Each structure stands twice: as C-alpha cells, then as structure tokens.
Amino acid sequence: MLKLEHVNKIYTGHHALNDINVTFPEHQTTVIVGPSGSGKSTLLRSLNLLERPESGRYHFDNLTLDFKQSLSEKAILKIRQQTGMVFQDFNLFPHLSVQKNVTEAPIHVLKQSPAKANANAKDLLAQVGLADKADQFPASLSGGQQQRVAIARALAMKPKYMFFDEPTSALDPELEADVLRVLLKLAQAHDSMIVVTHNMEFARGVADQIIFLEDGKISYRGKPEAFFTEPTQRIHDFLSAMNFMAKP
Template structure:
C-alpha cells in the first residue's frame, strides 16, 4: 500500500501540493484528474521520488520516506524498485531493439538471465498485442506501439504499482485507444495502478477510485461511481467544461 501524509511542495511562484494526505490501496486503479497545473503530475512524481516535496512522508509498504530529510540513494532505489513509471513521451532507447529495451532493466538491475528476461519480454509483448516486434527498433513503430512497449518495459521490472503520467496525451485518438485497452486489461487483472489522465471515458470505465485535484489540493477522494453519478457542483462544472455534449 502507498500512503502519503501531509505532502507539501512549493516552487518559486507556485504552491503545487498543499498538505496532501492520500492512500492508494493495492490491486486497485486510482485515476487522478483535475485542471492543468493542479498538482496531479507533481504528486505522481513525488511518489516515484522524481520530485522532493519540502514536507510530508511517503509510506510504501515497509519503507518510509521523510521528505523533510535527505533521501539516501539506497532508499531511493528501494522505493523505485517497487514502482514502474510510464511518462507522456515513451522515452525508449532508439539504438536498442524492442526486446533490448524491455530486458535491459531486468538483466542489469534484477540480475535476471538473458533467457529469463527474454521470455518475460515475449510474454509482455503478447499481452499488449505486439508479439512480433521484439527485433524491431522504436523508430519502426507507431506512437501507440511505442507507448505499449513503454508499459512492457515498466512491467518487466515486476513493480507493485504502475504509475502513469498522461500516458496517451501525445497520441491521436486511434493510438490512444490502443494504449487504453491495454490499461483496461491490466486494471481488470488487478494490477495496482495510479493514472493521471484527462480521458474521462477511461476514468469512468476503469477507475476504482478517483482523486480530483484543484490548486494543489485533493478536493475529492472516493469511489469512481460516486464521482460521476453524484458529482459536487465543482466536479460537475469541471466535467461540463471538458465535454462537447
């Protein structure tokens, strides 16, 4: 389980996170939504220690990070070992094949044998519908395919949680649908996920819980069904603003 307590993050001219306390249960999909600049990505990056808040604590199973104190490399590695991060842009190594991109981490960090890493990579490629792409290079794939490879690369490290920061924002609608179908399957298989997205259809379909952020604060944290079927005035205003209906 991931638990955040009293997380506070300030930039020079922006208070990104304001005393945020949240819990992310295992085997559930939590979707974080809200206006641009509300703190969603900052929160996700703090969980993966890519951002360091000034205050607060992160509890990840038996690990505790006190953000008011220096974070050792050992603790940083231990936290990141438990989570896999997928970014807006897929960040694949262009000089490595798809198979090499997926197996690099397991072989170097997890010390897996080449045979074991390759076998797991092939299983993951089949899982995301790309079983015959192992020997291709990233520039030979579409954006949607590359993002699915990024998900494979994260899953290859056997993370407890998958963290996804706007994973489809750079894709056209058809390619976006390819990636979202993969995430839907992972959610149905109870992969623990925290997803930042603007796609409300995906959020309503897949999320167990919704966290709605505004101006650095979580103003809703609860079941997806309640969020969409019985929205507060502010949530309804937000949903209306992003709908074409």
C-alpha cells in the first residue's frame, strides 16, 4: 500500500501541495486530474522522491518516511526500486537499441543475467506492440513508439507501482491512442498504477479512483462514476473546459 499523510510542498510563494492525505490502493489504477498548475506532477514526482516535500509522512508497505527528516540513500533507493516512472519526454538512451534500452537497468541494477533480461525484454516489447523494433534505435521511432519503449523499460524493473506523468501530452491523437491502449491493458491486468492525464475519456474508462487536484489541494477523491455523472459545479466547469461534459 502507498499512502501520504499531511504532505506539504512549498515553492517560493506557492503552496504546491497543501496537506495532502491520500491512499493509492495496490492493484488499482488511480488517475490524477486537474487544471494546469494544480500540483499534479509535483504530487507524482513526490511519490518517486524526485521532489522532496517539506513535511508529512510517506508510507510504502512497511516503510515510513518523515519528510521533516533527512532521507537516507537506502530509503530512497528502496522506493525507487519498487516504482517505475514514465515521463512526458521519453528519456531513452539514443545510443542504445530498443532492446538494450529495456535490458540496461535489469542487468546493471537488478543483476539479471543477460539471457534473462533479453528474454524479458522480448516479452515486454511484444506486450507493447514493438516486437519488430528491438534492433532499431530511438531516433528511427515515432514519438508514440518511443513512449511505448519507455513503458517497457519501466516494466522491466518489475516495479510494485507504475507512475505515469502525462505520458501522451506530447503526442498527436493517433499516436496517443496507441499508448493509451497499452495503459488500458496494464489496468485490466490489475497492475498498480498512478496516472496524471489530461484525457478525460481515458480517465473515465481506466480509473478505479479519481483524484481532482486544484491549488495543491484534493477536492475530490473517489469513484469515476460520481466524478463524471454527479460532478460539483467546479468539476462540471473543469470538464466543460476540457470539452468533456459529464454524461448520465
């Protein structure tokens, strides 16, 4: 289980996360939505300790971190070994083939044998629809294909939770659909996922839990059905602005 209690993150003159209390259940998909600048990416990056909140507690299974205290490298490593992060930008190694992008960390971090890492990479690339691209280099791939390689690379580390920060925001609609189909398959397999997205149709179809974040505060946390069919006036206005009117 992953849980935050009374988490605060403050930038100069801006309370990015304001007393965040939330649980992210295992084997479920939590989708985080909200207007630009609401703190969505800050929240996700805090879960991977890429951002360090000033206060609050972070519970990951039997490990508890107090953000008021300095974090040990051992604790940081333990969190990051159990979480996979996929960003807006693909961040692939341009000098390595697709196959080697996927096998690099399992071999050097998890100490898998090359044979096992390559076999796993082959299966993962097939899972994301890129079995025929293993020997190509990132520059020869479309943006959607590169993002699917990034997903395979994250999955290769066998994380307990997968984090996705607007994984399709840089893609055109056709390429976006290819990536969203991969995420849908992961959700249907009951992988533990936390996804920041602007795509409301995807959010409605994939989420077990929706979080609406605004001004660093959670104003809705619950089932997608109520979020979309019985929205508050503020959420209704947000959905309208996103050209996604709530439907009965």
